[in-house]
Amino acid sequence: MGSVDDVLRPLGDMLAAEDYHLASTTLDDGSLRLTVTAGPGACSYCLIPKTTFAAIAQDHLDRAGMAPEIPIEVVYPED
Numbered sequence: 001m002g003s004v005d006d007v008l009r010p011l012g013d014m015l016a017a018e019d020y021h022l023a024s025t026t027l028d029d030g031s032l033r034l035t036v037t038a039g040p041g042a043c044s045y046c047l048i049p050k051t052t053f054a055a056i057a058q059d060h061l062d063r064a065g066m067a068p069e070i071p072i073e074v075v076y077p078e079d
Helices: 009-016 050-063
Strands: 020-026 034-037 070-075
Touching: 009 020, 009 050, 034 050, 050 070
Parallel strands: 034 070
Antiparallel strands: 020 034
16 A cells, blocks of 8 residues: 555546646545646646546545545645
8 A cells, every 4th residue: 555645646647648736635634635736738628527536536545445435625726
């Protein structure tokens, strides 16, 4: 089992292809905040719904044996 950043690296790599960047923060209550920021060449219509993104992230965490069903907050550039 790696770190959250290691486990979510494939998501970050997918986002990087469209000039987005992913950062994760574990909050005091144990939940996870995933912040997506846009670079200058970011595709303005390429982001999937937040609930879908959170579900994919949760699946990656589950398969890595990390805490099951932790609350995940997704923050997109327009937030």
